[in-house]
Amino acid sequence: MMKVVALAGGVGAAKLVRGIVRVIPPHYLTIIGNSGDDFVLHGLHISPDLDAIMYALSGLGSETTGWGIADDTFNCLQMLGQLGFETWFKLGDRDLAIHIARNEMLENGLTLSQATNELCKRLKIVSKLVPMSDEPVRTMVYSGQKRFYFQEYFVKRGAKDKVTCVTYEGCQNAKPSPGTLEAMRAAETIVICPSNPILSISPIFSISAIENEMRRTKAHVIGISPIVAGKAIKGPADKIMASLGLEVSPYGIAKFYKDYLDCLIIDRKDARFKTSIERLGIRVVVADTVMKNLQHSISLAKTVLEAPL
Amino acid sequence: MMKVVALAGGVGAAKLVRGIVRVIPPHYLTIIGNSGDDFVLHGLHISPDLDAIMYALSGLGSETTGWGIADDTFNCLQMLGQLGFETWFKLGDRDLAIHIARNEMLENGLTLSQATNELCKRLKIVSKLVPMSDEPVRTMVYSGQKRFYFQEYFVKRGAKDKVTCVTYEGCQNAKPSPGTLEAMRAAETIVICPSNPILSISPIFSISAIENEMRRTKAHVIGISPIVAGKAIKGPADKIMASLGLEVSPYGIAKFYKDYLDCLIIDRKDARFKTSIERLGIRVVVADTVMKNLQHSISLAKTVLEAPL
Numbered sequence: 001m002m003k004v005v006a007l008a009g010g011v012g013a014a015k016l017v018r019g020i021v022r023v024i025p026p027h028y029l030t031i032i033g034n035s036g037d038d039f040v041l042h043g044l045h046i047s048p049d050l051d052a053i054m055y056a057l058s059g060l061g062s063e064t065t066g067w068g069i070a071d072d073t074f075n076c077l078q079m080l081g082q083l084g085f086e087t088w089f090k091l092g093d094r095d096l097a098i099h100i101a102r103n104e105m106l107e108n109g110l111t112l113s114q115a116t117n118e119l120c121k122r123l124k125i126v127s128k129l130v131p132m133s134d135e136p137v138r139t140m141v142y143s144g145q146k147r148f149y150f151q152e153y154f155v156k157r158g159a160k161d162k163v164t165c166v167t168y169e170g171c172q173n174a175k176p177s178p179g180t181l182e183a184m185r186a187a188e189t190i191v192i193c194p195s196n197p198i199l200s201i202s203p204i205f206s207i208s209a210i211e212n213e214m215r216r217t218k219a220h221v222i223g224i225s226p227i228v229a230g231k232a233i234k235g236p237a238d239k240i241m242a243s244l245g246l247e248v249s250p251y252g253i254a255k256f257y258k259d260y261l262d263c264l265i266i267d268r269k270d271a272r273f274k275t276s277i278e279r280l281g282i283r284v285v286v287a288d289t290v291m292k293n294l295q296h297s298i299s300l301a302k303t304v305l306e307a308p309l
Numbered sequence: 310m311m312k313v314v315a316l317a318g319g320v321g322a323a324k325l326v327r328g329i330v331r332v333i334p335p336h337y338l339t340i341i342g343n344s345g346d347d348f349v350l351h352g353l354h355i356s357p358d359l360d361a362i363m364y365a366l367s368g369l370g371s372e373t374t375g376w377g378i379a380d381d382t383f384n385c386l387q388m389l390g391q392l393g394f395e396t397w398f399k400l401g402d403r404d405l406a407i408h409i410a411r412n413e414m415l416e417n418g419l420t421l422s423q424a425t426n427e428l429c430k431r432l433k434i435v436s437k438l439v440p441m442s443d444e445p446v447r448t449m450v451y452s453g454q455k456r457f458y459f460q461e462y463f464v465k466r467g468a469k470d471k472v473t474c475v476t477y478e479g480c481q482n483a484k485p486s487p488g489t490l491e492a493m494r495a496a497e498t499i500v501i502c503p504s505n506p507i508l509s510i511s512p513i514f515s516i517s518a519i520e521n522e523m524r525r526t527k528a529h530v531i532g533i534s535p536i537v538a539g540k541a542i543k544g545p546a547d548k549i550m551a552s553l554g555l556e557v558s559p560y561g562i563a564k565f566y567k568d569y570l571d572c573l574i575i576d577r578k579d580a581r582f583k584t585s586i587e588r589l590g591i592r593v594v595v596a597d598t599v600m601k602n603l604q605h606s607i608s609l610a611k612t613v614l615e616a617p618l
Contacts, residue, residue, distance in 0.1 A: 079403040
């Protein structure tokens with residue numbers, strides 16, 4: 001049975017891995033999660049992308065919003081607002097338990113990957129989820145002279161600033177977290193999830209040991225375009241790609257990942273890009289890629305794992 | 310108009326101060342709150358007694374339970390339980406916002422009294438609430454060789470252990486928080502609230518500068534017996550007093566506070582103790598002291614503030 005590694009951002013990745021674990025035994029999957037969006041809010045360490053994956057795999061996740069826990073309440077947040085605190089980050093009451101638990105573990109000296117592992121165990125998640133690094137790497141979004149944490153740019157300011165530059169602070173000194181390279185080496189397939197290439201996948205690649213491993217891996221590397229019909233399915237990938245001068249299309253995605261990809265899965269709506277992408281030396285599979293429910297996730301996971309070598 | 314200082318524990322004190330601020334202008338009241346019950350839970354600094362006062366004065370408090378915020382939900386707590394964490398301390402979702410806010414302020418370098426002041430301001434509380442000290446003083450309950458934090462003894466273990474000793478760790482080095490002695494010196498009346506004498510008021514007196522000020526004050530010192538008809542109205546005061554060999558009656562309370570009290574208010578059910586208490590040199594007012602609603606709180610506050618000099 002094949003071992004799979006998924007490089008994952010938030011919502012799109014969460015939807016795909018939810019399908020993968022229904023196609024292969026969950027313990028064959030290792031997810032390398034983006035921790036570049038992590039930030040501290042009200043003194044609590046928040047890992048939005050790791051949470052999205054945990055919620056998807058534990059079954060706690062909300063199907064409707066794509067983030068947070070299903071049917072969560074927001075009473076703590078409402079009271080924080082009443083106390084005059086910022087409430088742009090939509091902390092649910094149940095969601096908060098994860099942040100409080102992680103924060104306590106980190107304060108007790110656990111690394112981010114140990115805390116993640118502990119939370120996954122407690123949520124009875126069988127797949128392995130590792131943050132890309134235990135060292136802080138922070139995705140900073142610049143708009144001219146202004147500088148934002150990703151969540152500030154995206155959630156607080158509504159992705160309205162023109163992005164002129166994105167940096168991954170701390171990446172020079174960051175090592176992959178334990179098990180990351182080993183999982184990549186053991187994998188037959190490495191999946192680049194349909195996540196934001198600049199803000200979710202590039203932070204993972206900003207860690208040079210991971211990027212090197214991606215270049216030299218013998219695993220089958222398969223991506224799924226997060227751009228469908230000229231738009232990001234969710235989030236600001238389209239805006240950011242355009243801001244940075246990248247073509248907002250599966251072809252733009254293929255070019256961005258061309259040093260790594262064996263195969264790119266693109267949506268039926270984008271079938272016309274097949275030939276130009278293949279000219280880059282990347283195989284193309286055309287499929288339905290928009291995951292609106294669990295069945296779509298399973299179906300796309302099958303497409304990914306059955307992609308031709 | 311007379312300035313009043315109230316020495317306060319949790320629920321009983323919260324009910325009384327709620328009445329006091331309806332009898333005198335709220336800014337004439339300073340509450341010196343017990344911080345001996347403070348503890349760290351899931352990495353968050355919790356101040357149960359300060360919270361009880363804040364909730365009572367802000368109108369957020371629950372009338373039914375006497376602790377926490379009215380109509381609070383417990384979804385975060387339920388999820389913490391699902392994650393395998395202890396859930397004996399009933400953290401409400403709205404309540405949690407206060408703990409998160411305080412914790413962030415303390416992590417940002419504010420003292421406990423600064424954080425308390427900031428929270429009170431945000432909750433539009435006009436009276437001044439000061440913790441007895443900015444230094445940690447921790448009420449430790451011993452049962453033979455076993456040693457518990459007060460909240461562990463009371464909430465987690467249901468006050469079932471026989472108490473052999475109570476200590477106030479750190480009291481030797483603790484100074485009164487800023488404004489405490491000044492408020493006592495400016496007060497015409499100092500009220501010892503109907504709180505647990507061993508676990509709520511003694512921690513305040515364990516700070517020698519406060520205890521000295523109580524001995525020498527020219528203010529009118531009035532207590533309200535927390536023991537009515539041989540029982541504590543709420544909490545374990547009766548058990549603990551008995552364990553430590555004190556008489557569980559208003560007379561026991563009078564003896565305990567005899568170095569400080571000018572006047573003790575006792576319940577009508579305990580009128581028979583009047584003469585013996587007066588023999589200690591303490592004036593006695595017999596009144597209805599059980600506060601089941603706001604009207605009772607106002608009525609008792611009037612009795613306290615109109616007590617004969």
